[in-house]
Amino acid sequence: MTTVFYRRLTRLLWVSDDWRAEVTGWAPAKPTPIRRVRGKSFIVTNGILFAILAVLLLWIWQSGFLLVDLPPPKSEWAAEQAGFDDPSLDGLTGEGVRVCMVDTGIDLSNPAFNGVEIVFKDMIGDSSTPVDYGFLAHGTLMSGLLIAQSHQIGMAPNIKLGVVAALGDDGTGKNTADESIVAQAINWCIDDFSADIISLSLGGSQTDSMTREGPSVSVTRKAVDMGIFVVAAAGNDGGDDDGRVSVPSNVPRAISVGASIKGGQGLGK
Template sequence: MARELKHLELIPEVNEPRILTAVDPETLYDEDDEFRTITTGWPTQRIALIHVSNRRVRPSGLLLFLTMVVVVWILLQPIYTILDEVQTPDSEWAYNFAGIRQAQELGFTGDGVKVCIIDTGVNLNHPDLEHLQGNIMYKDFVSDSIEPVDYAEDGHGTLIVGLLAADGVLKGSAPGVELMVASALGADEMGSDKAVSDSILWCKSRNADIISMSLGGAQDIEDPLDNLAVDAVEQALNVGIFVVAAAGNDGGLNDDGRVSVPANVPGVIAVGALDSDGSLWEKSSRGDNLAGYGDNPRISPHEKPEITAPGVNVISTWVDGKYTSSTGTSDSTVFVTGALALLLEANPSLKPTWDNTDRSNCIFVVKEALMDSAIPYQAQAIPHDDRYGYGALNAIGWMDSLNGTTDC
């Protein structure tokens, strides 16, 4: 019996890593490589705004009412503080930490930059996303919906769009971008290699400047770049489209030492996740920097991951006008995407020209500036760390390092 079970693998449960489930690895994938959203902690915290009543207090009861308010405030001060925080949910620490708010103070919103998000889709029925209704391009590679839809029950795609483009109670990194959304992942937040590949090529056909993918698949150890999605990404990179992808959420004891596909592609910006104190999130994937083309060592600025950004307990838009808190490299990916959109607005000469010229050098120039402007963590290896990358995202520094660039 022991011999018959040797091929099984023990995988920790998402919500309770101390519980291990025995699985047959041969049954995990079908002929198409599977992609899943890079997220953790679901079901997440659901945070709804507290609406304040407009009823007036009768004059005869005003004194009693005020007395009660004072007593309750004194006795229940901690509860009051909690309610006040829930009333205006935000993740301002993340935007400030990454230097995004500082860049926005200069007047940049991502205006004129085309960003294509590949995910589970988006639900635009949220007050912070209303400005996008009728103003986005959408393509469904899961079913045949014409109108934007988020297939994930946990609203993963809606969360991702909010971090980038929300403009209401929450303000995203680049609310002024021209947004495109492709649904490549279904209700189980899984999708085929072909669906992801087709989505990438659709973004390219619509002249996207940036493709953002908060998703990833496992690398083929024998040939990590033999993949339909990788082929599509390389086509996008060749014309100068910037591709940002999640490094992965398998860090810690179960880390396989590789970032996800397509974050493993040299020209892609692979993003790890940080906590609010600048430390690495424990599940952020480590990069294997001997796994480049032909197993040659990767060279700067393409070592993996390239950058880390906020990705722990980040609040964003959800369904039914509510908000949700999420943790993972999905979230950190969008902060880099937003910072890049602000950078391209400030330096439009770095965008694809769509004149059939090879613009891959522009990607090198921008990634080199990303590397040079990153802020190293006190405990990381220099110049590159297999977990922290070149350091933490520094949006304003990234922009400053390319200020005045006229050609690449």
Template sequence: MPPIEHLELMPEPDDPRLLTTVDPSAPGYPGEAYGLTDEEARQLRWPLGPIKEALWPWGAVFFSIGTLLLLVSWPFIDAYLTPVLPDSEWAYEDTGIRRLQSTGLSGEGVDVCIVDTGADISHRDLEGVSLAGFRDFYEENNEEVRDVGDEYHGTMMTGLLVANGTFTGAAPGVSLSIALALGPEGSSGQQDRVALAIRWCRITQEVDIISLSLGANPGDGMGTDSETVAAVNEALQAGIFVVAAAGNTGLEGSISDVSVPANIPGVIAVGAVFRSGVSWPDSASGSATDPYGGDNRTFPDQKPEISAPGVNIFSTATTDLTPPYAYSSGTSDSTVFVTGALSLILELYGEDLAGGDGIISQEDMVLVKRALANSAASGEGDGAGHDNRLGYGKLDAFEWASQVAFELNLN
């Protein structure tokens, strides 16, 4: 066989992008295979010699030099690239979160627990987080605060709430507890771990809000009689607000309700909308019937209760990425915007809600949900404006705070 530089590349008639190496003396395909004359077909063949000279050795040398220059200069490229990445500032503006923050609120004094895949707390935008506790229910490694998710789901949700660097989260001043209860795939199927995590948030951490960017379909390991449902109800009875994702099953015709535990009456179930305010097609629809009692759902507990931005949301990602940021879509993201808004409201009116005994009662929690329903953008209140996908409307944190003040006669 002749040396490689003496061979030729011949395109395949069925797909000219495929090249076959042939000896120059080989006749090759006849011209009719290409719809050409034999001489024109012959001219389609490329000698490998000039190509080899272009690639070796100088092509390889220049490629190696270029790669080294890119590696050396990457920190400077990263410093330039990160600030110009399209962020999701619009989401904080459109939900009224930035307007509430402009009054000096940051969530300070409010305790929040996120149950997820953990968090990469070494991220530069999370360095200032007030971490109240970390517990690993997946591998029982409580010494290393980390994110085990393949898609760093927990880190992204954490950033949406408490990031304070490249962008500012919804409530960067909260005291945050992180419960690692989901595995690498981010599945909520391990209901025992999720239930233990929720109880840890309630009993050990004594939080004000539990944020659950997770869920499962009834019967998929987290049914209406599951340990997770029991743990959520225990938290609600203790005066802890629970905010949960409605689910991303809107296009699955066999599923007729929001996810568990978002379908529990006292939970605030959150759907997702585009930047335009239109409901995201994958956002789960709520059923008119409460699966726990069989009765029709009534105001302010129709599902979902509210919707928030949840499409192409920018947030923190694993520090294994450069730059360490990513975008995601889903009701998980939407959930954190509502958690953040509620954190700001509890910083502002938490003591008024708790009253003299310092305890938020079931009536107080209904008051907050009623204020949420009445404050929702395009929501009409009393159930008249409820949509089984959008809820009572889109999140307006500033108006939600105003409605809470009205309910408390603080105006």
């Protein structure tokens, strides 16, 4: 009797629970899987669109439609201000002229010097190949003004250039050298290179106590006495100019060259 009662009670509770579950919505039923057919289509479609876009961009790139060709400026203010754009200079390329530059050296890996051949002498180290020891590659810059073969063509691209590395970076952002080494470099330009022109973008301070015939002054005098044009920097005094030019540009008949900013104004320190 007890067993029969228990079975009936269990059945009643099950029916009641089942009914309540259907009404309230929490019946423990296994969820039906949803097939993501649209998601697969989306992935495939995106892949096709990406491939089409990649091919289109490749074609546009190769066709050059997106490239804007900006030619380099016809000239720069420094060249114009110095008068190198004067039509009367057309055809003057420096052909047959031997120019010797005493500076920090030259870096021929610069693309502006493609195809350029120079004569190099190292007074600082023992490098047999051209090298620039300077701060900001000063010698390379000076050489480029003369013989650069690309972008801004040098002022005298057909000269025979000799470069002597005699100055180097002193670690403080300055290019310095012992005066005796500079004198040896100038002498090399005279005796070994047979220079027509010697470029000295350098100089030492001229003071009242300075010996008139120092090593660089003496050899510069030798050069001008032989008919060699010596072009030397007037100095970097700027606004603190004391009225004296640098050594060896103080030598009579040496061509002493100053500097200016755009517009022709002198440089302030």
